[in-house]
Amino acid sequence: MKDIKTLSYAKLQELLEGIEKPGRYIDHEIGTKSCRLEELDEKSVLAALAFPDIYEVGTPNLGLQILYDIINRHRPFSAERVFAPWIDMEEAMREKGIGLFSLENRIMLDSFDLIGFSMQHELLYTNILNMLDLSGLEAEADKRSPGDPVICAGGPAAFNPAPMSSFMDFMVIGDGEEIIIPVLEKLSGCRPGKIDKERFLQDISGLEGIYIPSRYKYYYTGEGKIERIEPGSKVKKATVTDLDSHSIVTRPVIPNIKAVHDRYAVEIMRGCGRGCRFCQAGFIYRPVRSRDAAKLADQCLQGLSGTGYDEISFLSLSTSDYRGLEELINDVAGGAEGQKLSISLPSLRLDSFGLKMAELVQKGRKTGLTFAPEAGSQRMRDIINKNMTEAQIMEGIDSAFSRGWEKIKLYFMIGFPGETEEDIAGTANLINRIASRARDALPRSKRRRLNINVSINVFNPKPFTPFQWAAQEEADILEKKFKMILSGVPQKYVNISWSSIRRSRIECALSRGDDRLGKVIYDAWKAGARFDNWTDHFDLGAWTGSFKDNKTDAGFYANREYGADEILPWDNVDIGIKKRVFLAGYRKALEASRQDKAGK
Amino acid sequence: MEKKIRFKFSKTGVLKYLSHLDIINIILRAMRRAGIPAKYTEGFNPKPRVTFGPPIPLGVESQAEYADISIIGDISPQDFISAMNEKLEGKIIISDARDLPAAGIKSLMGQVDIAEYGIIVRGSNAPGKVRELAEGLVSELDMQDPVYGIEAVYTGDSPEDILLLVYGYTRTAKDRNEKVFKLRDFLQGLESALKSNDLDIKRVLKKELYILKDDKKLDPFEVLRLYV
Numbered sequence A: 001m002k003d004i005k006t007l008s009y010a011k012l013q014e015l016l017e018g019i020e021k022p023g024r025y026i027d028h029e030i031g032t033k034s035c036r037l038e039e040l041d042e043k044s045v046l047a048a049l050a051f052p053d054i055y056e057v058g059t060p061n062l063g064l065q066i067l068y069d070i071i072n073r074h075r076p077f078s079a080e081r082v083f084a085p086w087i088d089m090e091e092a093m094r095e096k097g098i099g100l101f102s103l104e105n106r107i108m109l110d111s112f113d114l115i116g117f118s119m120q121h122e123l124l125y126t127n128i129l130n131m132l133d134l135s136g137l138e139a140e141a142d143k144r145s146p147g148d149p150v151i152c153a154g155g156p157a158a159f160n161p162a163p164m165s166s167f168m169d170f171m172v173i174g175d176g177e178e179i180i181i182p183v184l185e186k187l188s189g190c191r192p193g194k195i196d197k198e199r200f201l202q203d204i205s206g207l208e209g210i211y212i213p214s215r216y217k218y219y220y221t222g223e224g225k226i227e228r229i230e231p232g233s234k235v236k237k238a239t240v241t242d243l244d245s246h247s248i249v250t251r252p253v254i255p256n257i258k259a260v261h262d263r264y265a266v267e268i269m270r271g272c273g274r275g276c277r278f279c280q281a282g283f284i285y286r287p288v289r290s291r292d293a294a295k296l297a298d299q300c301l302q303g304l305s306g307t308g309y310d311e312i313s314f315l316s317l318s319t320s321d322y323r324g325l326e327e328l329i330n331d332v333a334g335g336a337e338g339q340k341l342s343i344s345l346p347s348l349r350l351d352s353f354g355l356k357m358a359e360l361v362q363k364g365r366k367t368g369l370t371f372a373p374e375a376g377s378q379r380m381r382d383i384i385n386k387n388m389t390e391a392q393i394m395e396g397i398d399s400a401f402s403r404g405w406e407k408i409k410l411y412f413m414i415g416f417p418g419e420t421e422e423d424i425a426g427t428a429n430l431i432n433r434i435a436s437r438a439r440d441a442l443p444r445s446k447r448r449r450l451n452i453n454v455s456i457n458v459f460n461p462k463p464f465t466p467f468q469w470a471a472q473e474e475a476d477i478l479e480k481k482f483k484m485i486l487s488g489v490p491q492k493y494v495n496i497s498w499s500s501i502r503r504s505r506i507e508c509a510l511s512r513g514d515d516r517l518g519k520v521i522y523d524a525w526k527a528g529a530r531f532d533n534w535t536d537h538f539d540l541g542a543w544t545g546s547f548k549d550n551k552t553d554a555g556f557y558a559n560r561e562y563g564a565d566e567i568l569p570w571d572n573v574d575i576g577i578k579k580r581v582f583l584a585g586y587r588k589a590l591e592a593s594r595q596d597k598a599g600k
Numbered sequence B: 001m002e003k004k005i006r007f008k009f010s011k012t013g014v015l016k017y018l019s020h021l022d023i024i025n026i027i028l029r030a031m032r033r034a035g036i037p038a039k040y041t042e043g044f045n046p047k048p049r050v051t052f053g054p055p056i057p058l059g060v061e062s063q064a065e066y067a068d069i070s071i072i073g074d075i076s077p078q079d080f081i082s083a084m085n086e087k088l089e090g091k092i093i094i095s096d097a098r099d100l101p102a103a104g105i106k107s108l109m110g111q112v113d114i115a116e117y118g119i120i121v122r123g124s125n126a127p128g129k130v131r132e133l134a135e136g137l138v139s140e141l142d143m144q145d146p147v148y149g150i151e152a153v154y155t156g157d158s159p160e161d162i163l164l165l166v167y168g169y170t171r172t173a174k175d176r177n178e179k180v181f182k183l184r185d186f187l188q189g190l191e192s193a194l195k196s197n198d199l200d201i202k203r204v205l206k207k208e209l210y211i212l213k214d215d216k217k218l219d220p221f222e223v224l225r226l227y228v
Helices: A008-014 A063-071 A087-096 A122-134 A162-167 A180-189 A197-204 A293-307 A325-333 A352-361 A379-381 A390-403 A419-441 A444-451 A473-490 A501-511 A518-528 A540-549 A554-558 A579-599 B013-017 B019-033 B075-090 B128-138 B171-173 B184-193 B221-228
Strands: A045-051 A077-083 A114-118 A150-154 A168-171 A217-220 A227-232 A265-269 A311-315 A340-342 A369-374 A406-415 A451-458 A493-497 B002-011 B049-053 B062-070 B093-100 B115-120 B147-153 B160-167 B202-214 B216-218
Touching: A008 A087, A045 A063, A045 A180, A063 A077, A063 A114, A077 A180, A087 A122, A087 A311, A114 A122, A114 A180, A122 A162, A122 A501, A122 A518, A162 A518, A180 A197, A227 A265, A293 A311, A293 A325, A293 B019, A311 A325, A325 A340, A325 A352, A340 A352, A352 A390, A369 A390, A369 A493, A379 A419, A379 B049, A390 A419, A390 B160, A406 A419, A406 A473, A419 A473, A451 A473, A451 A501, A451 B019, A473 A493, A473 A501, A493 A501, A501 A540, A501 A554, A540 A554, A554 B128, B002 B075, B013 B062, B019 B049, B019 B062, B019 B075, B019 B160, B075 B093, B115 B128, B128 B147, B128 B160, B128 B184, B160 B184, B160 B202, B184 B202, B216 B221
Parallel strands: A045 A077, A045 A114, A114 A150, A150 A168, A265 A311, A311 A340, A369 A406, A406 A451, A451 A493, B062 B202
Antiparallel strands: A217 A227, B002 B062, B002 B093, B049 B062, B115 B160, B115 B202, B147 B160, B202 B216
16 A cells, blocks of 8 residues: 555544534545545555635535546546635644545545645635645745645636746646646656656646746846746647537535535536626636537436436526527426426526526526626626627516516626726616616516615726736725715615625735735735635735735735736736737727717 | 335444434435435425434434435335435445335324433443443433433443443423433533543444333334334
């Protein structure tokens, strides 16, 4: 057997004494696929798939499920999962001197050959550092020993690798499914004995999507902007050309405790052809790739009978654009007849086709609809390239509420480039008009059940969008805009929720940051920052202190408009869309904003 | 056709860290995997017709969990056991199952009077010390009412181990007793009493459930004979 450290059951029991939701830290789920401990030998390559959030959030993550499935279908590779321990568990672990361990075989993380972190968003960065530290590993790559596991990360936030580059041996940009096995093969080729990390990095450096931070050096000008990045070569993102060449995961791990999504999640399409100018997912996941509806339906039915889920969710960025949607719904619903299956369709457009589909899956009980106008005024929807007119919106509302829906969730953003108080008034007005149209469309007896939930988020300029140069609006102005909307909508029927402005600013700085932010993230973590995405745990002081200590300011990254000729921190990543295309989109948006003002 | 089945299952090892509700969901999903269609409730939000016995606290193992389920179709208890155990992949084990009469059966929650717990205590001269302790503990912790019985038996595994069997009244038995046996409280008291005697609790296991009939203890399967 391989020489690996594990945590004994006796120690686990001691550790879990008095811990909240101990089910987070055990395995015994249906669908686990790791090698058993006694099967591991010298040839085995052990990969830990680390999700820097709690079990309930991480387990349903589709990317994690896909990679876990692929690795474990390729022996001698074996993947195990690990999640961020909640605050109480971290305290207990530190107090008892017990390191972080995987769920399946309770292998101590520093016994793995490779640890791969999922970076879904920037507010998980401190959790990654914390998990490395709990594993007994140095967070900073250059301080780690040659015998330590290779540390890597992937996921949407990795598209700007710079902020986390000092902690990672390598990063994966783009789709992971065709990259992971070649990487593990290279790792295994650097055996037997201790892995020669330098040789390994050299071996994988040619693979598509592999970004090796130690190969890049950022130079800065006196005023703090990037002067040049060396070498000038770019890393091309990895792209799976044919989604159908990989079956969906038909035997996913089913969480034992209640997860954020307790359903069978299926990706029907990757990428989005819409081109909303604020939406990073809409660009980084291009080109649009669809699964074949007939094949997919078979796989869905297999997955449903293999998991026992009573709900299936068809995921994509724009479900209405999936060509075989009606066929897929009918095939899956028909194949599961008499089994009380419910189907959910996030990201539908609220037009006649979308409503027809929603009606198809919500037969009898109409649970709710989600709808994202994003901005209230036509002018602003043109600026952000959200292709939707007010007439279309109202038509959607009329037909939804006259067909029996009573609940709707609306998504808006504030702080877009060129946004004026009139646009904000436009958002409040639109909410008002939606509320009154919805009430009128409902029969009198049902009006008191009308429920409109409005979610308002702060606009974050993101890398690889036409708005990547734009400044995030200052906090005090954003606050004023929030208040305008709050006071401008009816109390009756409407509930408003919003994201934290101050947290959005940190998130924005991290997402547009350069490689100097590694130190800021490190110091913020040292000062106690973790679970930054959890409202109750976000510690603004830790962050502002850390920015200050490092003689920089979140505003430099968040609230500054980056120059069109400026070198951007993520310029060494190539997603297949040229910078000038984004710039043209940005200029078009600004043009739309100017023209409209002049026209008034 | 439809029928009802009563089954018994165990929840041991790390599964003790899962809540009652989690276990219910795991069993319902296994039924769907096994293709055993549950009968659903009528109404707006249909739910499978299944009832479980009294829940145990998080962190306590059990070899005596019971549930009654309504099933569409005809499946023998033996087939139910093997189909479910295959789909539960050894995580939860269904140890027994019986047909239930179509009507007239009280729910498990409304019927079970006593839960039996086995507590293994370890330490030097544990058998001797525990015998003395046990009686005193019941009165000391004011457990006289909720405890139906308590006995200490040798496990045969180790001379340092002794098994303490505790029979506690459940909520259902309230007409006999003012108080309901609370395992947590009992364990707390036991632990501190053991500590001063250099003894430790090694394992806590729910062993069986009983229904009292004419002062005889019948388990949830035995009681079914009364309905024949």
